[in-house]
Amino acid sequence: MAIKALDYDTLNENVKKCQYAVRGELYLRASELQKEGKKIIFTNVGNPHALGQKPLTFPRQVVALCQAPFLLDDPNVGMLFPADAIARAKHYLSLTSGGLGAYSDSRGLPGVRKEVAEFIQRRDGYPSDPELIFLTDGASKGVMQILNCVIRGDGDGILVPVPQYPLYSATISLLGGTLVPYYLDESENWGLDVNNLRQSVAQARSQGITVRAMVIINPGNPTGQCLSEANLREILKYCYNEKLVLLGDEVYQQNIYQDERPFISSKKVLMDMGSPFSNGVQLVSFHTVSKGYWGECGQRGGYFEMTNLPPRVVEEIYKVASIALSPNVSAQIFMGLMVSPPKPGDISYDQFARESKGILESLRRRARIMTDGFNSCKNVVCNFTEGAMYSFPQIRLPPGAIQAAKQAGKVPDVFYCLKLLEATGISTVPGSGFGQKEGVFHLRTTILPAEEEMPEIMDSFKKFNDEFMSQYDNNVGYSRM
Numbered sequence: 295m296a297i298k299a300l301d302y303d304t305l306n307e308n309v310k311k312c313q314y315a316v317r318g319e320l321y322l323r324a325s326e327l328q329k330e331g332k333k334i335i336f337t338n339v340g341n342p343h344a345l346g347q348k349p350l351t352f353p354r355q356v357v358a359l360c361q362a363p364f365l366l367d368d369p370n371v372g373m374l375f376p377a378d379a380i381a382r383a384k385h386y387l388s389l390t391s392g393g394l395g396a397y398s399d400s401r402g403l404p405g406v407r408k409e410v411a412e413f414i415q416r417r418d419g420y421p422s423d424p425e426l427i428f429l430t431d432g433a434s435k436g437v438m439q440i441l442n443c444v445i446r447g448d449g450d451g452i453l454v455p456v457p458q459y460p461l462y463s464a465t466i467s468l469l470g471g472t473l474v475p476y477y478l479d480e481s482e483n484w485g486l487d488v489n490n491l492r493q494s495v496a497q498a499r500s501q502g503i504t505v506r507a508m509v510i511i512n513p514g515n516p517t518g519q520c521l522s523e524a525n526l527r528e529i530l531k532y533c534y535n536e537k538l539v540l541l542g543d544e545v546y547q548q549n550i551y552q553d554e555r556p557f558i559s560s561k562k563v564l565m566d567m568g569s570p571f572s573n574g575v576q577l578v579s580f581h582t583v584s585k586g587y588w589g590e591c592g593q594r595g596g597y598f599e600m601t602n603l604p605p606r607v608v609e610e611i612y613k614v615a616s617i618a619l620s621p622n623v624s625a626q627i628f629m630g631l632m633v634s635p636p637k638p639g640d641i642s643y644d645q646f647a648r649e650s651k652g653i654l655e656s657l658r659r660r661a662r663i664m665t666d667g668f669n670s671c672k673n674v675v676c677n678f679t680e681g682a683m684y685s686f687p688q689i690r691l692p693p694g695a696i697q698a699a700k701q702a703g704k705v706p707d708v709f710y711c712l713k714l715l716e717a718t719g720i721s722t723v724p725g726s727g728f729g730q731k732e733g734v735f736h737l738r739t740t741i742l743p744a745e746e747e748m749p750e751i752m753d754s755f756k757k758f759n760d761e762f763m764s765q766y767d768n769n770v771g772y773s774r775m
């Protein structure tokens with residue numbers, strides 16, 4: 295047969311190398327089982343609305359009016375929409391040049407970027423410049439844009455936490471860079487030890503890699519930890535000394551389930567540190583409308599803010615963003631609404647506050663139910679989900695299970711997750727998809743199933759795990775901690 299221009303053999307090798315476990319083997323098998331009629335609980339993706347979370351009313355009202363501006367001319371509009379939603383819709387439409395059907399500037403609407411800058415300023419207590427904020431189609435696109443600017447070839451290394459969210463590993467592969475892992479310490483609640491970083495960098499450098507950037511995910515995915523201020527300072531100092539751009543993935547900043555370590559942004563810590571750090575460390579921070587109590591994943595709205603990047607670099611990033619013309623305009627409006635929600639005294643404030651508080655409080659309870667549920671299972675240990683949307687229990691597998699996985703040609707945690715899926719319909723992601731220490735096994739589940747379904751899900755997990763452990767346990771010990 296004639297070789298086609300685009301055969302598997304001639305496909306870009308970086309595309310073939312790239313792995314993205316969140317929609318990998320487990321997800322594909324779950325989709326198959328669903329087609330066969332099995333009830334599947336999709337806990338593989340942090341996609342709150344897919345698991346029943348209702349959209350917040352106010353932003354949907356505003357965007358509905360922006361999408362259908364003729365409703366604004368209808369004499370009955372005031373019977374269906376509150377006056378503040380009508381006013382906000384008019385405000386956002388006035389920021390566009392032709393409504394939601396028109397491209398915006400490739401960096402996003404200037405008026406929305408200004409609202410983002412005001413939000414950052416209120417949050418951190420330091421000025422933020424709208425010219426250094428770009429709106430994106432979800433945080434993912436922003437991360438890709440920035441990594442694309444950093445990575446020049448396989449000699450460039452990016453420090454990435456392990457475990458990590460595979461957007462990073464996949465994008466680095468796709469762009470032909472080198473991932474330099476640094477390990478988070480599970481026994482220290484997934485804390486980040488700077489000595490560990492030093493070792494990773496030294497090792498990469500000894501192999502001729504130029505380490506150029508460092509990624510932090512705060513709060514962590516899949517690990518759920520919130521970084522302390524002291525830890526962030528150490529990281530920023532390290533980036534300063536080693537001349538690394540810090541990529542601060544802060545998409546879960548609203549998802550905090552404890553009071554000891556509230557979210558604190560890398561930008562604030564950096565500014566608090568003063569000169570030479572505050573004007574020396576290069577930082578790009580990312581945010582999204584997909585997470586928090588918004589969970590508007592399908593809208594694809596995000597932004598990044600650049601700190602200490604030279605104007606010529608910002609210009610080049612703008613040029614490259616222009617190739618895609620414009621981020622989604624309706625998503626930009628969601629972002630504008632997220633950073634400037636109804637205020638006390640506004641007509642829609644009470645409802646907005648009730649809805650958002652309800653979601654966050656329920657997530658906080660669900661984080662607790664899941665952690666406690668996992669910790670009550672044989673051979674399962676799980677750090678508390680301090681933030682984000684996931685639980686990442688370690689499963690201590692008996693050698694019998696590791697042997698059986700080998701015979702089945704599967705990685706042991708993939709084997710366990712497949713068995714779990716077949717037995718219970720719970721669709722998770724094996725820890726190997728995020729990276730983990732050699733010989734240690736995990737799974738990731740979201741904490742997003744409906745609260746009332748949680749006890750049943752945890753019971754069904756426990757029953758499966760008990761059966762699995764007794765089937766494979768040959769009483770000769772377990773995989774290590």
Ligand code: DCS
Nearest residue numbers: 339340432433434459515545582584596
């Ligand atoms: N950064 C982190 C740490 C994420 O977890 C995600 C999404 C993103 C960025 C990208 O989000 P958006 O592009 O939607 O803004 N998390 C995925 C996950 O682990 N499950 O669901 C999606």
